[in-house]
Amino acid sequence: MVNVYDQANALESALRKSDEFNNMKDLYNKVNENPESKQLFDEFRNVQVELQQKQMMGEEVLEEDIERAQTSAEAIEKDDNIKSLMEAEQKMSELIQDLNRVIMKPIEELYGINNK
Template sequence: MVNVYDKANELAGLIKQSDEYKAYDRIKDEVYEDEQNKRMIKDYKKLQFEAQAAYLTGQEPAPELMEKIQKMGEVLQFNPKITEFFSAEYKFNTLVSDVYKIIGDACDVGANMFDED
C-alpha cells in the first residue's frame, strides 16, 4: 500500500532540489540581507495582496492603491537583485502551480466545474 504522505514528503524533497527552488532560495537570501530591499518587497506584496483581496470580493481596488503598486513596481525594477528575485520567485511558483495542476487533473479536482452537460 502506498503511503500518500510519504510520497508527498518525497515530492517536497524533490522540489527543494529543483533548479527553480535553489535559484529562488539563493537570490531570496541575497536580497533579504539588505533590510531596505526586504521591507520594500514585503510592502509591495502587501499592496498586491490588498488589490487581490478587493478583486476576490467583487470590488475594484482603489485607484490610489493601484497607483502605489505601479509606482513601487517602477522603483523596484531599477534594482537588478530585486528583479532577479521576482523572476526566480515567478519560475518557482510556476513549478509549484504546475505540480498542483498535475495532481488536480489526475484526481479530476474541479475539472468539470464549467463543462456543460
C-alpha cells in the same frame, strides 16, 4: 498499496533540494541582505496584501490604491536583486504547474479530459 502522503512528502523534499528552489532561496537572501531591496520588496508585498484583502472583503479598490501598486511595481523592476528573485519565482511557478499537470493526469484520463 501506495501511501500518497509519503509520496507527497518525498516530492516536498525533492523540491527543497531542487536547483529552482535553492536559486530562489539564495536570491531571496540577497534581497533581505540589501536594505534598499528589502524595503522595496516589503513595500511591494504589503501593497499586494492590502489590495487582496480589499478584494476579498468586497471593498472598493480606489484609483490611489492602483497607482500605489503600479508605483511599487515599477520601483521593484528597477532593483536587480528583486528582479532576479521574481524571475526565479516565475521558474519555480512553472515547475509547480508542470508538477500539477502530472498529478492531475490520472483524473483527466479518468474523465477523458484532453482526449478529444
